[in-house]
Amino acid sequence: MSQSRLASCIPLPLDNKVLSSVVEKAKDWALMHGVGMRDKAHFSKDTIQIAPFVLLPSPFPRTEFTKAVDLQPVLNELMHKVSHDDEFLEKTLQNALEVDDFTAKLYNIWIKVREEGITQSLSLGLFRSDYLMQQPDSNRIKQVEFNTVAASFGAITSYLPSMFRYVLRQLGHGELIKNMPENRALSGLCSGIIEAYDMFGVPSAVVLFVVEEVSYNICDQRFHEFEISEKRPDIMIYRKTLNEIYEEAELNDKKQLVIEGRAVAVVYYRSGYEPAQYPSQKEWDARLKVERSSAIKCPSIHYQLAGTKKVQQALAAPGALERFMAEGELRSRVRDIFTGLYSLDFDDNGERAVEMAIADAERFVLKPQREGGGNNLYGADVKEALLRMRHSRERAAYILMERILPPLISGYVVRPNAAVPPSLCDLVSELGIFGVIIGNKEKIYINRQVGHMLRTKLADANEGGVAAGLGALDSPYLLDL
Template sequence: MAETVIKHDGRDYTEDQLFYLINEIKDYQIVHGSLIKGIQFETESSVPSRPVGASILPTPFPRSSFEEACELQQAFNELYMRASSDPDWLYSILEPLMGHDDLFAALWETYIKVRGAGVAQNAVCAIFRSDYMLHKMSNDEEVSLKQVEMNTFSCAGACHADRIAAMQHHLARVKAPEAITKLGRSKNTQSIVNLLKTAHETYKTNATSDIPKCVLITVQPFNFNIADERPIEHGLWDAGVPCYRCEWQNIRDRTILTEDRTLLFRPPIGIVELEVSVVYHRAGYEIEEYDDQGREARLRLEMSRAIKCPDILTHLTGFKSVQQALIQEGAVERFLPPDEAAKVRKTFMPMQILDTQAAGLEARKTALDPERAVNYILKPNLEGGGHNVYRSDIAEFLKLRPQEEWHKYVLMRLIEPPPSTGTIVMPEALYHGAVVSELGILGTCLWQRRSGAGGELEIKHNEVVGWTFKTKPAGVDEMSVVKGYGVFDCPLLVD
């Protein structure tokens, strides 16, 4: 009899059975496009790709924590809709970054120009993702759900998550049909398509021209993660909504802003000029994109009557400085009723921006002491993985940078996940052992800001749509899957 190498959810798996599952996974990912594009090796007629890192077996996650995260998302959606609609509060939080953070300066300068010209579109839509990990400081404490961060711009992973969840449901039919009820279901892709279609129809309701309308997706060039973007584009076409991609550096040449602030787009193929109803951003979150041409492109988009997904103010709420500000007394309560604010607050970990206020100076002392810093992570105001600094490396990192730049960083207490075991396929190898998982809950939103009403708004759409679930070996700090730090997974919900 073959020797058991892994026990999972009450079942024994032999080495032969694991490799059978791996082959099933490889084929499923190829057939369903769960891939990363090999852009460095593209030829005129073909391009290689590889399967995205995936779990072989779903990783256990408490059902109660999963349901808690889902139940919180509408409150988080509303919190960030309202925070983004209060520019005075937002500027009071982010103003210290002026002169120290080039990305904030570029975005805020653009917003000021738009405000000076008069905002042409008060409707805003957004896709939010609140990321969580389980936290347990000692054996005496219960496991709690803690927020890692709130993503408000170019939230990635939604389409990958759908395919991995579907793959795990397929594998369960093969190996353990009774386990299907323990697996999470996700509808991210269709829900994002539905949001963008709703925004498109909202724009058309108030349009005065008979020019054909389209959704425009801004994208980065040489994009290896097209399998997480194209399904949304294709889904919009299938739903009867024309949708086109435009690389960030081509926005200025392919768009025109008319006198009445209508945004027109010239597709690469075809002679019909289209009116842009919605701008959906999957680019524009890195400072390198904001040279003179990039700033002009973002300004043109923001000046237009097109509905932005999201606009600049909502983009700014994703800065870690805003996350840190919201943990302060009275901040969440400014935007949410007391009962919802209390539930949201339970997920917060201690954070402090490295400014020159008393709390910031104390945080600097902690960051510069390698022994004290072992329980902390240093986060910049950047999107995407790979930018964080951990534990005893924080002191050396800060010493190499001028102190006036330290305002750009937030010191956060590390979340300490309880031990868990998983089996995953990293890009280069099979891994079985201690793992850490991160649950992301996605929400879609559409709201109308009331012009001149001091931050008031009317919420048109606020929905919890699905989730992402990522797992990494316990010794790996970062979590970005497409950058090779972990894998997409599916939660095995346990009571």
């Protein structure tokens, strides 16, 4: 099937002289406003380079954007309920646990803290639900995944509408700015951390960011710190790796997590979502120590388990949503965003899914229980992997998802150290909507949508993670189709 195309916000291609001039202006704007990352090839704490971005905002249907925004609080609540349904999580994850050591270790921490008695019943969720437009379905949005841990780029993408307004004015199209939605993701996400801090109720407490040993995506993380410090100068923020938490943090007799003599109110994970971030038992011991504590976790261990791909697949199964949502329009709207998701367990349904994918591998994506990008398999790799795993329990660690075919967009991707002017390329865009939720099993105290991001990649690229070097930052230009 040939892919349809959405029209760019202005006629393309641009004249090379005009293009080169506006690219240089945009790159300087990006550097001077923190749209940057550290260079993985030549790392230095003293320098940043531009994060990849698209020169012009990418078209997105206004109705579908509004739908995604309106649905976010509904999805926040759904995932909150899932995370507190012990029976559902146990049943959904049981087969994956036998073959996925990483998920099993997270699960074991969850079991251990439940058996001991949960010290902190409140959880903070800074979630992001990601969507692609499905071309054969009139460009309606379909959910790619739901991120419950380290949902990144809320900070940097909050600045992008200003950059695109500047670029459009430089190109003589200031009249188009009205079609660009404001984005207050940074402010909204930080408000969630501040509200959780206040609910902890210890004025001298601190907020702890759990970070990687080396932080390449430093701007996105630091902007959160700067925003919180500006809004609430009384809140001190510490940055620690899991290894440093193991070495430096302790639990006092009140089960408070104490670092440098101060209780931790909120633990915000920007690391801890993939196996490489737990290179030794020390990191796992640190994670258990945090979960045992009275700190409000973002995410709690059960929020992280609820964000696994097996849970996403299970919720799309017939009858699953009925467990968590009453019959009505909202449940229908949630079901409408699901695409085909299939279990690969060793049962009749799993066998049928394997046969279907081997017969027509291009239609599917094979997904493990991971966040962070770069983990999925596509096309011929799907067939090869399933043939290899067909009779192995390893396959239960994956789910099968129907591949979403989004419309094409023409545009320019601006990358660090790349040739100027850039070439006109075919692109596709993925929309992410951020949400904040705070609650426990009995009550949800805060639940709202707080902003968005758009990641755009080359149309022939399978993955689109910006931090992984595969996608580019973008912002939606809303179309009335």
